[in-house]
Amino acid sequence: MTTTTTTSADRPGARVLDHPDRSAIRLEDVLHALADPMRLRIVRRLAAAQGELSCTVIELPxxxxxxxxxxxxxxxHGVISQIYRGTAKMNVLRRADLDELFPGLIERVLKAAELQDERLDA
Amino acid sequence: MTTTTTTSADRPGARVLDHPDRSAIRLEDVLHALADPMRLRIVRRLAAAQGELSCTVIELPxxxxxxxxxxxxxxxHGVISQIYRGTAKMNVLRRADLDELFPGLIERVLKAAELQDERLDA
DNA sequence: GTCAAAATACGACGTTCCTCGTACAATGAT
DNA sequence: ATCATTGTACGAGGAACGTCGTATTTTGAC
Structure with missing residues (x-):
């Protein structure tokens, strides 16, 4: 197998992830990304955390x-950024970029989600 | 044919369209509805019109x-309401319902769309 | 009654989406 | 080295989506 070969090959910049530039982020894509229940949940947790969270700590069914x-x-789609931290992968909401491109949008979506929660299960 | 029969039959309440109650409107559905370019365009036109617009006056490719x-x-999905007016069908943004459920959301989406337009084609 | 305009219904096509399981790779600790 | 942890790759299945064309319905005007 080429197993060990691959492993040692990518040492220098090891496991880099592609992120769209801020200028490449499209509103339709962001809305689409937020339109899925699981993804909205992730975004809400990241927003609440105000920092990075590994994939594992955000439990999803x-x-x-x-x-x-x-x-x-x-x-x-430009909503989060991810980096590897050891064996884990950390996630952060791209709040600054999103706020610059779409002022207040994320805030309103988060608030709307909260209100809907109260309305439905409270 | 049963043509004439059908025609005269539905006179009283003729051609009624189903709309979800305000309480049945879900954030995820609204986001999904807005995530499509054609639909976002429709919503923007309706918002700008601040009233009803027939399907034909909103040109789509x-x-x-x-x-x-x-x-x-x-x-x-609860974003617009529609009624028949003669041979035409009029559309209105459900602004009040949406604002009550998701305060500021539509406004922010509309603004975001505007900013993106300026950013991209201006 | 006939006609044109506006919109729907229906079926179809290809694409994207969400989901999964299994097998694999990368990392840090032992 | 071995191992447990964490996440990926790679299909694959089934549903939903966006699009279309054609035939049809509904309505108002002539």
Whole structure:
């Protein structure tokens, strides 16, 4: 197998993840990213944490592969940024970028989600 | 044919359209509805009009059937309300309901769309 | 009654989406 | 080295989505 070869090869910049530039973030994509219940949940947790959170600490009722998928959608659409920290992968909401592009949007979405929670299960 | 029969049959309440109650409107559905370029365009036009607009006056680069589809999605997800006015169908943004459920959300989305337009094609 | 305008219904097509399981890779600790 | 932890890759299945064209319905005007 090429197993060990691959492992040592990517030492210098090891495991880099692609993030869209701020200028490449599109409103439709952000809305789409936020429109999924699992992803909205992730974003809410990240917003509440006001910092980085690993994938594992955000518990979701879906499989590991599905989690990976949702985090990737969020990252590729510019909603979060991800970096590897040891064996874990940390996630951060791209709050500054989003606020600059779409002032107040994230804040309103988060508030709306809260209000809906109160309205429905409270 | 049963043509004439059908026609005369529905005179009293003729052609009623189903709209979700305000309490049935879900954030995820609204975000999903707004995430499509055609639908976002419709919503922006309706917001700018501050009143009702027929389907025809909002020009979209898609077929008639596709238009019908998008208007239906917006209506079924609680974003717009529709009524028949003669041979036309009028559309109105459900601004009051949306503002009550999700304060400031629509406003921020509209503003975000504007800013993005300036940023991209200006 | 006929006609044109506006919109729907229906079926279809290809794409994207959300989900999963299994196998694999990368890292840090032992 | 071995191992446990964490996340990825790679299909794959099934549902939902966006689009279309054609036939049809509804309505108002002639």
């Amino acid at each position: 879906v499989s590991k592969s599905t989690c990976t998928h949702h985090y990737r959608v969020l990252r590729e | 898609v077929s008639k059937s596709t238009c019908t589809h998008h208007y239906r999605v917006l209506r079924e």
